[in-house]
Amino acid sequence: MKDYVATAFSQSGEVLFEERFEATNDTEGRAKGEVLLEENGYIDITHRITSSAGKLIGFHR
Numbered sequence: 001m002k003d004y005v006a007t008a009f010s011q012s013g014e015v016l017f018e019e020r021f022e023a024t025n026d027t028e029g030r031a032k033g034e035v036l037l038e039e040n041g042y043i044d045i046t047h048r049i050t051s052s053a054g055k056l057i058g059f060h061r
Contacts, residue, residue: 005021006018006021006033006048007050008040033049047059
């Protein structure tokens with residue numbers, strides 16, 4: 001399992017939400033990250049999903 005982070009930001013760049021989670025690969029990581037953002041009400045604002053290696057696997061502006 002790999003570690004991933006889903007992060008949502010305000011327009012000023014303040015971190016509003018950040019959660020770490022595990023997934024088996026980048027595809028699953030992106031899907032799980034989007035579910036976390038959706039469940040917490042941040043899917044429609046600026047957010048990113050990154051791997052523990054710093055790879056950007058999802059971004060929404």
